[in-house]
Amino acid sequence: MNAACQRLTARFARIATLGEASAMLHWDASAMMPPGGGPARGEQLATLAGLQHELLTAPEVAEDLAAATAEGEWGVANLTLMRRAHARATTLPTALVEATERANAACEKVWREAKARADFALVRPYLAEVVTLQWETAQALSAALGLSPYDALMDGYQPGIAAADVEPIFAAYEAFLATALPEAEAREARLPPPLPLEGPFPAAVQRALCRSLSERIGLDYTHARLDESLHPFCGGTSADVRITTFYSEAEVGKALLGVLHETGHALYERGLPAEWARQPVGQAAGMAAHESQSLIIEMQACRSDAFLGFLGGELHAAFGGAAAPYARENLVRHWRRVSRSFIRVDADELTYPAHVILRFRLERALIAGELEVADLPGAWAEGFRRLLGITPPDDAQGCLQDIHWHDGAFGYFPSYTLGAMAAAQLMKAARLALPGLDSAMARGDLLPLLGWLREKVHAQGSRLGFQELLRFATGKPLDPQDFLDHLRGRYLG
Amino acid sequence: MNAACQRLTARFARIATLGEASAMLHWDASAMMPPGGGPARGEQLATLAGLQHELLTAPEVAEDLAAATAEGEWGVANLTLMRRAHARATTLPTALVEATERANAACEKVWREAKARADFALVRPYLAEVVTLQWETAQALSAALGLSPYDALMDGYQPGIAAADVEPIFAAYEAFLATALPEAEAREARLPPPLPLEGPFPAAVQRALCRSLSERIGLDYTHARLDESLHPFCGGTSADVRITTFYSEAEVGKALLGVLHETGHALYERGLPAEWARQPVGQAAGMAAHESQSLIIEMQACRSDAFLGFLGGELHAAFGGAAAPYARENLVRHWRRVSRSFIRVDADELTYPAHVILRFRLERALIAGELEVADLPGAWAEGFRRLLGITPPDDAQGCLQDIHWHDGAFGYFPSYTLGAMAAAQLMKAARLALPGLDSAMARGDLLPLLGWLREKVHAQGSRLGFQELLRFATGKPLDPQDFLDHLRGRYLG
Numbered sequence: 001m002n003a004a005c006q007r008l009t010a011r012f013a014r015i016a017t018l019g020e021a022s023a024m025l026h027w028d029a030s031a032m033m034p035p036g037g038g039p040a041r042g043e044q045l046a047t048l049a050g051l052q053h054e055l056l057t058a059p060e061v062a063e064d065l066a067a068a069t070a071e072g073e074w075g076v077a078n079l080t081l082m083r084r085a086h087a088r089a090t091t092l093p094t095a096l097v098e099a100t101e102r103a104n105a106a107c108e109k110v111w112r113e114a115k116a117r118a119d120f121a122l123v124r125p126y127l128a129e130v131v132t133l134q135w136e137t138a139q140a141l142s143a144a145l146g147l148s149p150y151d152a153l154m155d156g157y158q159p160g161i162a163a164a165d166v167e168p169i170f171a172a173y174e175a176f177l178a179t180a181l182p183e184a185e186a187r188e189a190r191l192p193p194p195l196p197l198e199g200p201f202p203a204a205v206q207r208a209l210c211r212s213l214s215e216r217i218g219l220d221y222t223h224a225r226l227d228e229s230l231h232p233f234c235g236g237t238s239a240d241v242r243i244t245t246f247y248s249e250a251e252v253g254k255a256l257l258g259v260l261h262e263t264g265h266a267l268y269e270r271g272l273p274a275e276w277a278r279q280p281v282g283q284a285a286g287m288a289a290h291e292s293q294s295l296i297i298e299m300q301a302c303r304s305d306a307f308l309g310f311l312g313g314e315l316h317a318a319f320g321g322a323a324a325p326y327a328r329e330n331l332v333r334h335w336r337r338v339s340r341s342f343i344r345v346d347a348d349e350l351t352y353p354a355h356v357i358l359r360f361r362l363e364r365a366l367i368a369g370e371l372e373v374a375d376l377p378g379a380w381a382e383g384f385r386r387l388l389g390i391t392p393p394d395d396a397q398g399c400l401q402d403i404h405w406h407d408g409a410f411g412y413f414p415s416y417t418l419g420a421m422a423a424a425q426l427m428k429a430a431r432l433a434l435p436g437l438d439s440a441m442a443r444g445d446l447l448p449l450l451g452w453l454r455e456k457v458h459a460q461g462s463r464l465g466f467q468e469l470l471r472f473a474t475g476k477p478l479d480p481q482d483f484l485d486h487l488r489g490r491y492l493g
Numbered sequence: 494m495n496a497a498c499q500r501l502t503a504r505f506a507r508i509a510t511l512g513e514a515s516a517m518l519h520w521d522a523s524a525m526m527p528p529g530g531g532p533a534r535g536e537q538l539a540t541l542a543g544l545q546h547e548l549l550t551a552p553e554v555a556e557d558l559a560a561a562t563a564e565g566e567w568g569v570a571n572l573t574l575m576r577r578a579h580a581r582a583t584t585l586p587t588a589l590v591e592a593t594e595r596a597n598a599a600c601e602k603v604w605r606e607a608k609a610r611a612d613f614a615l616v617r618p619y620l621a622e623v624v625t626l627q628w629e630t631a632q633a634l635s636a637a638l639g640l641s642p643y644d645a646l647m648d649g650y651q652p653g654i655a656a657a658d659v660e661p662i663f664a665a666y667e668a669f670l671a672t673a674l675p676e677a678e679a680r681e682a683r684l685p686p687p688l689p690l691e692g693p694f695p696a697a698v699q700r701a702l703c704r705s706l707s708e709r710i711g712l713d714y715t716h717a718r719l720d721e722s723l724h725p726f727c728g729g730t731s732a733d734v735r736i737t738t739f740y741s742e743a744e745v746g747k748a749l750l751g752v753l754h755e756t757g758h759a760l761y762e763r764g765l766p767a768e769w770a771r772q773p774v775g776q777a778a779g780m781a782a783h784e785s786q787s788l789i790i791e792m793q794a795c796r797s798d799a800f801l802g803f804l805g806g807e808l809h810a811a812f813g814g815a816a817a818p819y820a821r822e823n824l825v826r827h828w829r830r831v832s833r834s835f836i837r838v839d840a841d842e843l844t845y846p847a848h849v850i851l852r853f854r855l856e857r858a859l860i861a862g863e864l865e866v867a868d869l870p871g872a873w874a875e876g877f878r879r880l881l882g883i884t885p886p887d888d889a890q891g892c893l894q895d896i897h898w899h900d901g902a903f904g905y906f907p908s909y910t911l912g913a914m915a916a917a918q919l920m921k922a923a924r925l926a927l928p929g930l931d932s933a934m935a936r937g938d939l940l941p942l943l944g945w946l947r948e949k950v951h952a953q954g955s956r957l958g959f960q961e962l963l964r965f966a967t968g969k970p971l972d973p974q975d976f977l978d979h980l981r982g983r984y985l986g
Contacts, residue, residue, distance in 0.1 A: 037733030240530030
């Protein structure tokens with residue numbers, strides 16, 4: 001690489017290092033910080049974000065990007081990603097960025113109240129302002145990136161896949177669900193109810209079990225922590241990853257499966273290519289790619305027949321009592337149950353995509369100016385009924401349930417389902433590559449799977465776009481058929 | 494204030510905000526971080542420090558400082574402190590700063606090994622390099638600040654007091670100790686040994702007691718946390734202060750008194766003037782001032798006859814067993830025991846200053862070029878024998894015991910004893926101002942004392958130098974007589 005590229009490499013490393021500091025402060029704010037620390041923490045994070053933005057948009061960056069040359073596939077990909085990050089950051093006028101931040105913060109605050117009261121009218125003007133500014137942002141990014149406005153927003157979360165790719169996939173899923181859902185429900189209705197998993201499940205025992213299971217499936221706690229927060233997440237940095245969960249003593253599945261999910265995210269972060277640490281190409285390949293890694297661990301591996309057999313034994317050993325509730329078939333009945341529900345985060349594997357499809361269509365229409373914010377509750381109820389056959393009783397269980405839009409995140413939702421589909425596709429490829437995979441999982445051994453993921457996904461960083469990454473790992477771009485096959489096997493078999 | 498001063502105010506707020514981020518990351522590194530996070534954390538802290546330095550030394554700062562005008566005592570003091578911070582930061586050539594950082598880091602690393610092996614020769618060349626660079630730093634700062642070289646180093650820790658002020662105070666203390674120490678020992682020898690405080694003291698019970706006591710004496714946990722770390726400290730920020738301790742189940746005093754000490758530091762941070770937050774004048778008035786606040790809580794208040802009576806009841810209630818060991822007189826025997834020892838951090842109130850006096854004299858001689866690093870072990874042993882009448886059996890219990898010099902901290906040590914003296918002086922003034930103080934302390938109520946400290950010390954920020962602050966609070970500059978009176982009353986009475 002030439003001198004310009006060397007300067008850029010040092011600058012992007014500095015920007016990424018500030019990003020690491022922010023990530024730790026975000027984790028602390030959720031997992032550790034006393035409530036009185038909030039305003040000061042907000043200032044600290046804003047200052048760090050401002051400095052990152054200044055470093056990325058300084059005049060000499062454009063000059064260096066124009067002059068920079070890089071060698072090798074990784075070097076070239078890194079320079080391309082630098083150019084895209086710079087284009088995204090410089091395209092938006094400061095006034096628009098600031099107006100967006102203010103509008104998002106104001107809307108998010110009112111949204112909490114509106115959701116608690118199930119009163120959409122309260123947040124409507126704030127959300128309208130957010131949407132207007134997202135529209136302006138999308139227009140500006142669209143011109144700079146050569147993408148459609150909505151795709152330019154999606155690109156901020158998952159580069160390398162467009163709404164035009166997503167649309168037919170989602171339409172096909174809707175058609176599949178129309179017959180699959182009643183069929184799965186009928187199948188479930190024929191079975192007797194499962195034996196209850198009766199608590200209390202002491203938090204300390206859950207904590208120890210969550211930790212030992214996440215360690216067993218490959219998380220190295222010399223580079224990780226497991227803590228508690230209201231909303232579970234995976235944060236921190238690649239070298240020091242922080243996962244959180246929330247323990248309810250009445251229920252054992254939520255924290256446990258949640259920790260396995262976050263462990264999937266954490267393993268991805270841990271497996272990123274160290275030689276490209278703090279460079280754009282060394283980062284995860286986007287939110288859909290990230291979700292594929294949490295879901296392949298949680299949904300594909302840990303909720304598999306093979307692993308649930310092992311897991312039941314661990315649960316029984318940890319909590320004692322009768323063995324029958326922890327038998328594999330009974331755990332399957334609890335943790336692979338299908339039911340139509342209004343809340344996305346509580347949805348099962350089969351109906352979850354319907355929640356995402358609805359949001360994808362509505363947010364596209366909002367950004368395209370084809371749907372007014374005032375008409376959102378009606379469009380939501382109508383769309384929900386069409387997809388899942390039920391109508392939310394109020395907006396708290398409808399369009400007010402998620403923070404995303406109210407915090408200015410448009411173009412994010414598809415990542416959840418793209419990730420679920422990619423996870424199924426990756427699992428199918430892993431099973432082909434590793435014939436003993438299910439026997440290993442039945443012994444609680446996910447290390448063969450992890451080894452394969454590290455090589456095929458984690459170590460690839462952002463060298464490849466989403467579709468190219470899937471092609472590299474599985475021989476083909478995103479193919480929803482693998483997800484449908486997986487669902488058929490699990491829910492309609 | 495004019496426009497230049499407004500720009501400076503915004504810039505110093507930004508620098509301080511980055512300092513807050515660093516403070517949180519330092520706390521995390523000691524209290525939370527998994528070991529594998531170390532190298533990345535080092536990068537994060539170095540990047541933040543580099544940015545703070547760049548912001549402080551940017552060319553426009555000198556211009557603005559030349560043009561700035563400020564109003565009011567606080568505004569003027571703030572501008573003066575900005576000028577001093579800028580002078581300190583710009584005086585040192587980057588090459589010297591970088592060489593110092595490298596030499597300190599290298600020496601500190603080798604020092605750990607040298608201390609473990611009690612082998613001074615191992616660290617000697619590294620320490621010699623550290624001292625050489627400190628000498629260069631002191632020369633450069635001396636010229637810029639108009640202070641003697643050693644005073645210029647002291648000024649980095651405790652502005653407003655010079656070696657020439659300290660020297661006669663320490664000489665007088667040495668003379669006092671020559672008769673007071675044998676007398677205190679003889680008095681102690683006449684008494685029967687105290688009843689043992691027999692554990693185990695469960696860590697969870699200690700933790701709950703430490704928290705409730707620190708809360709009782711005024712620490713508001715909506716703006717604070719209490720955690721664990723190998724070396725107890727008070728970190729974080731004024732709005733979000735983090736104290737740590739280390740629990741040994743065999744012993745109850747160490748963690749408890751340690752938490753009360755750190756609570757004193759924390760209360761100072763909490764009480765700083767919010768209207769000057771993130772400005773130089775809004776910060777604590779130096780390390781000696783800070784130590785006065787931890788010691789007035791721990792040594793003056795919590796080890797007072799009055800409070801120990803209350804504390805004994807709390808301990809007995811928490812740990813059960815026989816009541817007699819927790820009687821006030823027995824706690825006094827444990828927690829106000831005088832004994833000559835080699836290790837500063839384990840020293841009692843009476844002999845602690847001797848440890849500091851020795852270090853003050855040796856570091857001054859090192860910086861003045863009057864003592865060679867190679868001669869340090871001998872000079873230490875000789876000085877220790879002269880002050881305390883005993884000779885360390887090896888260098889691990891002598892000149893290798895503290896991290897300070899090996900990490901490049903010269904001019905810091907006097908703060909400990911200046912703080913102890915200031916604490917006694919402040920306590921005497923508080924007793925005069927608050928006639929019911931000891932009765933309140935006997936009920937475990939330190940809030941009257943805290944109210945007085947808030948007004949007289951905490952709320953003053955850095956408006957006043959160390960001597961002026963004491964004059965403001967007590968009517969006179971540092972007067973070691975109050976400390977001697979306190980010690981006479983406690984150990985020779």
